[in-house]
Amino acid sequence: MKIIGRFLLAIIYLVIFVSNSVDSVDRHNFKTCDQSNFCKRCRSMSKNQISPFQLVPDSVSLTDKYLEAVITNTKYEGVYLRMRLDGLRDSTLRVRINEDGKQLYNRFQPVHALASEPIPQSMTMARNETTIELELEQSTIKVYITIAPFKLIVYVNDELAMLVNSNNLMQFEHYRPKPESIPDNEVGSWEEFFKEHQDSKPRGPSAVAMDFTLYSSSNLYGLPEHADSFSLKGTSGNDPYRFYNLDVFEYELYNGMALYGAVPFLMGHGKKNSIGIFWLNAAETWVDISGVKSDADRTSVVESIVNLVSGSSVDKEVPQAHFMSESGIIDFFIVLGPKPLDVTRQYSSLTGTAPLPPLFSLAYHQCRWNYNDQKDVHNVETNFDVYDIPMDVMWLDIEHTDSKKYFTWDPIKFSNPVEMINNLTSKGRKLVTIVDPHIKRDSNYFLHNDAISNDLYVKNKDGSVYEGWCWPGSSSYLDFLNPKVQEYYISRFAFNNYLGSTEDLYIWNDMNEPSVFNGPEVTMPKDCVHHGDYEHRDIHNIYGLLQVMSTYEGLLKRTSGKKRPFILTRSHFAGTQRFAAVWTGDNIADWQHLKISLPMCLSLAISGISFCGADVGGFFNNPDKELFIRWYQAGTYLPFFRGHSHIDTKRREPWLFDKQTTSLVRDTIRTRYTLLPLWYTLFKTHELTGAPVIRPLFFEFPSEENVFGIDYEFMVGNSLLVCPVTKPNVQEISVYFPGNDEVWYDRDSHQPIKTNGPIKIQVPINKVPVYQRGGTIIPTKQRVRRSSVVMRDDPYTLVVAIGLKGTAKGNLYVDDEESFEYRDGKFVYIEYEFINNQLISKCIHCNTFNTNSWLEKVMVVGIPSVFTKASIHTVEGSTELSVLYSASNQVLTIRKPAVGIAQNWTITLL
Structure with a gap:
């Protein structure tokens, strides 16, 4: 029987991998x-x-x-x-x-x-x-x-x-x-x-x-989630948009087929x-x-x-x-x-809104199915330092486990996981491991034995335990609707239960639609039965949410509520944002899949799930260097930023391409790190107000009809306009600049654009069309290091973009970047305003959290050349500051104000 089982599993794997080698999903596997x-x-x-x-x-x-x-x-x-x-x-x-x-x-x-x-x-x-x-x-x-x-x-x-x-x-x-x-009109109903x-x-x-x-x-x-245009299309003559969470690899684009989330x-x-x-x-x-x-x-x-x-x-x-x-x-x-x-x-x-994520999760993540062993992990993360590319998180897919039994480690390839994690954390980095909902049916597996003994599995309609096929082979599925299962699953993340884990290990919940290789539409039969006598048809789209809710509580409880969890989930539903980030699933190294990632994440963002990204470079197949560069440039400006690839693809760490590719990928990842203060502040605003972190243009310009259908560019907060290059072999693209009374500044050259409407922009391979909105102030950190953790106390640079009325506003949020102490008031919140040629820093909330960060530089963009010096006034008095003015782009740089970032001060241009 074991030989037959292994043979059937090999056939299933073969079918899956063969289907993954074609250019698109087999639609016949999914219902119309x-x-x-x-x-x-x-x-x-x-x-x-x-x-x-x-x-x-x-x-x-x-x-x-x-x-x-x-x-x-x-x-x-x-x-x-x-x-x-x-x-x-x-x-x-x-x-x-x-x-x-x-x-x-x-x-x-x-x-x-x-x-x-x-x-x-x-x-x-x-x-x-x-x-x-x-x-x-x-x-x-x-x-x-x-x-x-x-x-x-x-x-x-x-x-x-x-x-x-x-x-x-x-x-x-x-x-x-x-x-x-059965009446004719009810045929198929029973x-x-x-x-x-x-x-x-x-x-x-x-x-x-x-x-x-x-x-x-x-x-x-x-x-969401559909791989379609942002503005919804009429469905007459086609299928409606479908909500039924499914494992659809290499999904088709521009239709309403169901995907991983609902x-x-x-x-x-x-x-x-x-x-x-x-x-x-x-x-x-x-x-x-x-x-x-x-x-x-x-x-x-x-x-x-x-x-x-x-x-x-x-x-x-x-x-x-x-x-x-x-x-x-x-x-x-x-x-x-x-x-x-x-x-x-x-x-x-x-x-609900997403709780403020730990800062490291907004930085760059490196993933692959799969890094081979501990030595491989060490070599990859070390090479990020060798090539001077910042990186915060290494990821391990299913092969890190002992025979695909979750909460375990391969005893040979990952024999000392604590040492591996500690090596990462010594450089300010973290580890994420995968934990899927299917449980290997193996009498030598503690989790399966516990599930059988304590009646934790989903049942067939006759009351027997449901058995399906997934990565481990014969598998059963935890019934997360059952409070007893939730409590058990929460306990599995305790350090004494998940041996080899530490508080610097975080979790990836995948395959949780749930994916069942031999099930109808690659998922669980609808007539399976859950706790409370509900059929699977009743709860299907919430199954993944139920898993991440338990995972979140498990990560929370293991540190007695002190450390913020980080979870990535594939299956999602309304409310998932309270527990996890999401990504757009098993995409392809293809220009159209790069392009579709923008409207997919915008649709999620306006629907409550801001923490979204796509597999940078494409999960399946191998990107050429142009696509690889452009995808990193786009991914830099989506909230979740992770490179990931299929087990059959070529290795694609940035240094494995030519020098130009490595250099350009390094540049764009480093840009992400300079903008981490902005991302962090925006996520704090989202937690408080629900405002999407990335948003479509009509959110900022609601009466401008020309922007209603635009989904190839977007806003990061209210301050950055981003139009990634999503087509090959182009030297220029059209960028639409919204607003009749707006000025936009090129983030690279600081040159102003005051036109309302489309403009042709030159886009050589090193150019990412990103523009700061006049009237905004963006906090940045310009001293980029190997990880966000080691940048914690580094100084800030403020980029002040003057609006047409000569004013600008912005804000900055600072805390310890990892705990929940901010909910007890331990944080810094600062409002900035430029008015009447003065930059004013007003610390709205400063007395309960100490930070060593200070103000290193101020760049005032779009200022006339009449100012030759500046002074800063604090409670301790006034000090003259040195300035440098560039007439070519009207940028005034104020060097080393050297005040604590949490102080009240005023800089006056003279």
Whole structure:
């Protein structure tokens, strides 16, 4: 039997590696909407059909926190749904619809995505025979609910913002006993086949759906993760966007196929305002998009209600979204802006923000499947010093383990992991190891034995332990929905359990969709059963989130809550940002995959997950030197910056290319390190406000329609405009400069650009088009060392870019870069302002944290040449400073102010 098992495993590996050698994924391994029966059913509903869902008028009641009512399905006698509408603080609404009364089966609600229970906002109610009117107190939001058919109409400032169930596409398939004879319209609802796999569907049809019309929007964004354009495309004639977390290597581009993550958040934006929809459902979900870019005429309150009740069609040019999920309840939030940053703040108040990451995680990471042994790790990290390239983190993939048993080490290749880690930390570096959710079925493996003894695995529908195939061969999967499994998994990260680990070892959760090589669509069968008697179909998209939640708590607990964890995860859902960074998965060393990494990370960023990056250089295949250089240049300006490659690729550490390539890669990585103070400050701002760390242009220029569709360039915070080169053999590209009253300064030459619109920019191989926005102040560190840790006390340089009004503002955040003591007030926060030819440093929060860093230099960009000297004033008095002025680019450099970075001071230009 062991020989047969090894033979089958070899065949599976062969199939996987052969499929990895082709140019694109085999789409036949993954379902279309027509092959997903519930999607086909929901999508076949015709717009403006007569809706069977109506409110029961006498059931409507308003408490001090929410409105509640019963909805009847007129197609089925005795079927009732319970609807609850909550008005929430900060211009947010929540609607939940579930079966009323006793149910055959519980419907899953993925509350794990929410950071906390949302805070209610009081409402007032008025009603007549056909309509209920709600008004949120202390806001300009009104909600009209029509009774027959059930619809929601949302107004902000007396303008129509959103229609819910406008096309009568609401669906809620109630649980019911299996009939003796299956009706024609339910064929496939009680049993479904895909290729050789059977989904038994013992609980029958349970789909839910709702359509939304975003009247105040012209473009739609979000719905990550898909390898598609940033501005969402209409899906008529194609499959809808699909949410079903899957292991899709070498994924295709520019379509709505499901990938590794599912964040069912949609943002609409128009010239006047922005709006968001968060569809809280963890089951397989498809989203149809329709409508074109249009700032449609507003309809009056009375007209819209009359039109909706009468069934009049909505303007076809208004963007619409139709969400369809296989199971669960209808649970959605509407966030009403009005600006893009308001929408992300409101959404982040629901699902949380990323806690401030340790600084090292924002620096450069070096990874490969796999570094061979401890000597290999030592040689690679030493060569970073030899070639003067900074690097903070080495990574180990699955081959570092003992026969792919996680929480172990290969006894020969990695015989002394503590020594290996200590060698890294002696240079200020860290180690990341991979820990996947599949567990090798091996009687000599402690984790498998514990899982069997304590009943920790996911079950088959008959109650036996589910067995699938993954990297170790025969594997079973921990049931992270079970609190007992969560506690066990948390304990595995304790130093006395994960032998060979230290507090400088961090974790990579991969393959957690979950990936099952011999499963339907390379994942777990939907009729597997989890804790609480929920089917896998109910919880699939949240499985990876449940793993990283336990991993995070494990890393937190091992240091008694003192050190900030760092985790990278492949599978993700709404709320993942509270625990882990993500990357865009198994991409290809191809120019199009470099290009698509930008809109993929932008989509995640506006959907709460700012800590995103792509495998620099491409995971599969071998990049030529031009692609390699350009990818590093682009990766420098994405939040997560890691080089990574497949086991069958050529080694590609930067020094293995020619001297020019090594030099240019060194330059761009060093640039990343100079900007670490900016990145760190932006992540602190994100934690506090939800503001995306990288953001699309329309976030900063919300009324400029020309930027609504741009996804080839982006902003880092509000200060840097980045337009990476993503095409081969080009000597110039077009860069769009937004804003009518803006000046942009080239980060290399400091030359100003005052044009609003596209400009041709020369891009020789050493040029990265990056521009600092006039009116901003950026903190940097110019003394680049081998790692961020050894730069901790180094001095700062401020780059002051003067705006057209002669002013500039910026800020700086400083703490110990690794602990949670900042939550106890131990940090420094400084605001900078340049006004009336004075640069003022005001330390807003300085008394509880000591830093040895000081101000080494100030560069004032865009200043006229009338100033020949400067003085600095502190509480200790005034001192004259030396200055150097460059007339060619109007840069005034103030040398060695030599004041502590946490002091209050004023520099006056004279």
